[in-house]
Amino acid sequence: MNSIRDNSSFLRIAAICGILAGMATFLIWLLPTIYGRPSGFEARLALQSNTLYMLRHWVSFINVFFIIIASIGLALFRFNRYPGYATTGLFFLLIYGVLEFGGRSVMIFVREGRWASQWLATTDLEIKASLAQSIQQFDQIWGGLFVVLLVCFIIASLCFWRLTWKGDGLEHWLSLIILAGGITAVITLGARFTGYTWLRNLALWSYPLVMPLSRLLLGIWLLQVANATDSKIYQ
Numbered sequence: 287m288n289s290i291r292d293n294s295s296f297l298r299i300a301a302i303c304g305i306l307a308g309m310a311t312f313l314i315w316l317l318p319t320i321y322g323r324p325s326g327f328e329a330r331l332a333l334q335s336n337t338l339y340m341l342r343h344w345v346s347f348i349n350v351f352f353i354i355i356a357s358i359g360l361a362l363f364r365f366n367r368y369p370g371y372a373t374t375g376l377f378f379l380l381i382y383g384v385l386e387f388g389g390r391s392v393m394i395f396v397r398e399g400r401w402a403s404q405w406l407a408t409t410d411l412e413i414k415a416s417l418a419q420s421i422q423q424f425d426q427i428w429g430g431l432f433v434v435l436l437v438c439f440i441i442a443s444l445c446f447w448r449l450t451w452k453g454d455g456l457e458h459w460l461s462l463i464i465l466a467g468g469i470t471a472v473i474t475l476g477a478r479f480t481g482y483t484w485l486r487n488l489a490l491w492s493y494p495l496v497m498p499l500s501r502l503l504l505g506i507w508l509l510q511v512a513n514a515t516d517s518k519i520y521q
Contacts, residue, residue, distance in 0.1 A: 300359025304505025375445025443468030
């Protein structure tokens with residue numbers, strides 16, 4: 287009885303994290319439409335003094351925790367039925383989370399907090415060149431890691447879709463939107479490799495529709511599951 291109650295409590299926490307992840311993901315998409323995407327190296331570095339730009343980094347940083355906890359809730363609930371898919375999906379989701387967490391940490395505390403601010407403050411051309419090289423090298427490394435991040439997210443999405451695809455009602459819609467999230471990541475990956483503008487535009491169009499909704503629905507479904515588990519405890 288206590289283990290069931292503990293699972294119910296965790297599922298409720300995971301549900302809240304899923305709902306927060308949906309809201310945070312939408313905010314991550316929304317903020318650049320407000321502060322804009324400047325062109326040019328110096329203009330991009332100047333964004334480090336923009337409150338909304340830095341807020342986006344912090345929201346992305348915190349959102350990693352929301353996504354991981356919500357995903358643990360899904361894997362925990364379906365583990366007995368699909369242990370292989372649950373374990374595999376959570377494993378690749380954790381890799382995705384570690385990469386995202388690490389990348390955002392470097393962006394906040396090193397790229398923006400040190401390199402960009404120092405580049406803007408100094409008038410020494412040698413120091414500017416050295417800092418610019420560090421920034422560009424990090425951006426190239428992050429571009430490569432982002433590909434690994436996308437692949438891990440795609441695998442995790444396919445596993446989580448498999449965990450929910452036989453469900454009814456809200457769970458059925460959740461499985462479809464999880465699959466759509468994986469497809470969106472595939473489109474994003476394809477756009478990076480091919481450079482096709484139409485693929486990039488399709489990814490940009492689908493992201494605000496699919497990704498926030500998938501995490502929001504996951505949170506709502508987990509809350510529904512937690513409530514159903516509570517009702518079984520007190521029957």
